[in-house]
Amino acid sequence: MLKPKEMSRAIIVGHKEIMEETIEALHGTNLFHLEDYNEDGSGLKLGRPFENAGEVSKKIVQLRSISSFLGVSKSDAPKQKESTVISDLDSKLDKLDAEVTEKTEQRSELESKLKELETLKKDLAPFSAIPIDMELYRNYENIAVFAGTVKEDVGPAISKVTSAYEMEYDQNTGTVVLFVKKEDEAKTSEVLSNFEYRELRVPDTTGKPQDLISGFAAEEANIQKQIDALETDMQSIKDKYSEFILASDEVLSIKSEKAEAPVKIATSEHTFIIDGWVPADSVSKLENIVNTATNGRAYVSVQEIEKKDTDIIPIEYDNPKVTRPFQEIMDLYARPKYKEIDPTALIFISFPLFYGMILGDIGYALILLTIAVAIKKLVNSDAVKPLMNVLIYCQISTLIFGILYAEFLGFPLASLHTDHGTIPGLIAGFETITLFTTPIAGEPITYPIHRTHLVMTMIIATALIGLLHINFGYILGFINENRNHGFVAAMLEKGSWIVVELGIALAVLGYTGIAPTQIIGIIVFLIGLVMLIKGEGAIAVIELPALLSNALSYTRLIAVGLSSIYIASTVNLIAFDMIWSQGGIVAAIGAILVFIFGHALNTVLSIIAPGLHALRLQYVEFFGKFYEGGGRKYNPFGYIRKYTEE
């Protein structure tokens, strides 16, 4: 907790004879983060992939292309024995490939037929009203044929040029088909060009166009039926083989990873050197496994971690199970560096706290809690689960704040005493109790806290929370700096901010006359300023106002919450106005619709707005004070089996 897992650098050396066994053993443990070797002129060369690499990758390509053809997706298939998968692999894969290729070829043939029909239909459409067989358009010695569209009837104009012609004209589409003598072709063409004549492509087919077109529908349906039948076949192939595909994909991936591993490893003529990282608490386990696999012929040595290497140490989180979902939120920003504080456990507290403070409504908390639990149960995805867990934590916090604020879907649960009398709450008899009056704006603090009537107090309270959170960040920054660059640097870079704040606080106390500390405050402030300029350079002065704006930024904890309340209560107001002022069934249905849609909208906003704002407070205001990030992910050499077992 608060620190990434401790890592050790391990180097494994051995004779090339035992390289395969060593790699096999390392892959099996899934512990060792392999460091890729770059040839650096030291005489060591990258290894060559094992002999079976080519064959394995060929099979993987074959299998994956079939898999993407069939659209096989991940599922909860039962685990299969690896040995049976391997023994079946060759025969089944070829059979499957043949089947799928046959089906896909048939399908693409049918599809191209369908396309041809469609083009023909399109080409024939303009001729549909012209009762001439399609074969009569071609193969004349002394007759010229014009087939095209014109803007109006060309009959009269043509008859002026020649008397020997045959014409069909379709008023609706403007299609004209004209047969003239060869010697009149030029003249006719001239006439036609005056009528915006555009030639049509005459489809190469026989028969009357309208008969042909009406016949197409049946033919198309027939082809479509065949395609559908093929699709069903493919589906049944998919159902039959998807477990096999998933399992063999896994087996082949593992084989390929192992076969390709030598290309990451330094080798000489007779030896190999594997460099990498292993969690410090697993070093002995690694040693044991390598020794057993190679009969003690490979030598594992743990190296001292040099300072220049701290940036490349792979980072594995080391958090208790409850806070683990928040690692996703950390990864969204950046993984911590090795020597840095891992703030996962801190945002496990502050993120849901801020989220709850913003939303603070029992109704929305229950709705979102139900949704989150349902999604977590129904969706079996490693990516969704942690996010749902985060949402659940946030809703629990929202529920607690909801009880504190006594709000339900924007309705106040308790009665409210104002200058204009008492407004009853949703629960009859639930009276607001006044606890004490704050010095700020004379607003009384009550239970439950009516946020809408305590605006001034809440704004100041949230800004103070912000100040605390920011200073906590500075303290963490101090610890980080102290660890990496020593006490002086930490004091100048991070401690100076706290000194500056202290100076401002003392000066303000003096100015308001509470304590005679005005001059001391100014002196402390100036000392802090000098420290800051020494630590971070003159540019830091520009950052000073950020202290104020960062603290004020936390007023969003109340501001965003109030906007959510106002949206909810506006929905309630509209819905109830519709019922009470009009009555009747129509108004009641309308009111229910307004109520449901309004609150559905606000529920969605209730994830986005408080979530983003609470997240932003962590990322910008809090992390900005201490967090650097940018660590490499610990990605051990190995495979987590899902569909097969050894």
Place this chain on the structure above:
Amino acid sequence: MVDAATTATMMDPAGLKAIGAGLAVGLTGLASGIAEKDIGSAAIGAMAENESLFGKGLILTVIPETIVIFGLVVALLIS
């Protein structure tokens, strides 16, 4: 009897407050929007290149959001 001219020139303080609050939220909202549009489009562009920049892009995009929050706070203080 109240003079018609006086009634016309007299403005309801509550109404003026509401206008002020509205301006505070509305104008700061516009300002946030203008500031966020450039950052947002640049962030999306960066994310298209490298999806792991989502977190950083999100943070940079929501930084100007503070402007409208200040507007909202001012509006709450006015009303």
